[in-house]
Amino acid sequence: MAEASKYLRLLQKHSPNSLETHLLSFEVNMRKEKFLLAFQAVKQLLKLDAENPDSHRSLVKFFLKTGSTSSPTTEAEKLRCSVLEAFPSISQLQNKSLVEANKEFLGRHEDSLVHRAAYAEMLCLLDPSRKTEAIKLIEDSTNKVVQQTNGALGVAREWKLKDCIAVHKLLETVFLDSEAASSKRSSVMPDSVYNLSLKSNENGDTPNHPMGQTELNDGQLEAFKSLTVST
Numbered sequence: 001m002a003e004a005s006k007y008l009r010l011l012q013k014h015s016p017n018s019l020e021t022h023l024l025s026f027e028v029n030m031r032k033e034k035f036l037l038a039f040q041a042v043k044q045l046l047k048l049d050a051e052n053p054d055s056h057r058s059l060v061k062f063f064l065k066t067g068s069t070s071s072p073t074t075e076a077e078k079l080r081c082s083v084l085e086a087f088p089s090i091s092q093l094q095n096k097s098l099v100e101a102n103k104e105f106l107g108r109h110e111d112s113l114v115h116r117a118a119y120a121e122m123l124c125l126l127d128p129s130r131k132t133e134a135i136k137l138i139e140d141s142t143n144k145v146v147q148q149t150n151g152a153l154g155v156a157r158e159w160k161l162k163d164c165i166a167v168h169k170l171l172e173t174v175f176l177d178s179e180a181a182s183s184k185r186s187s188v189m190p191d192s193v194y195n196l197s198l199k200s201n202e203n204g205d206t207p208n209h210p211m212g213q214t215e216l217n218d219g220q221l222e223a224f225k226s227l228t229v230s231t
Helices: 002-014 019-031 035-049 053-067 075-086 098-108 113-126 128-139 161-173 178-182 218-224
Strands: 145-147 155-157
Touching (some): 002 019, 019 053, 053 113, 113 161, 128 161
Antiparallel strands (some): 145 155
16 A cells, blocks of 8 residues: 555646546545545545546445444544535435446446446446346447447447456455356357457467456456457
8 A cells, every 4th residue: 555655646647637637536545544535535536527437336335334433432533424424415426325326327328348348347236136137238238330430440349358358356355256257148249250360379378358357467358449440
């Protein structure tokens, strides 16, 4: 945590308007139970990009945590609660429960894979008994065909490979469902992508498809960031 805090201070000094800076601030301060600083990070995330999946995750996680803490006993805890109560209501949560706010978030982004994954993750966090429903929502996502806008001719699948890798990892490490993560029936891993043949190496062996790997090094990940999943 000490090293993470040092790195965070550098980011706050040199990249104060970066979403990643405030995401790290949120994670670090939540772990250190510095809730006021974590709340400031949440406000900055919402200001920079309220519809970003990670901004939504941070919002739900923060209010779930602070709403479930025990009654304040020390002066510091009482001060924290009084300050939190004094802040204007977050528009995304105004007159809504976390469950309702999460559902509305899905309604605004129902066609987006990464937003559906964020909704599903928060649904499971808010109500673990709905884990199966959450996983099915991800598996039932549809990868639409869209006209390419980056100068390339023709059409391509909407999802980027890096997003598919991230959702695959989410299923495996957060939902702890290796079967769902590796299932070819899941539209997160369409047959056209799952069966993609990569160029064999010198020994004639075919390397694993990156979606089937649990980890990628930085060089490998950078090589795929600009790709889109296509048939």
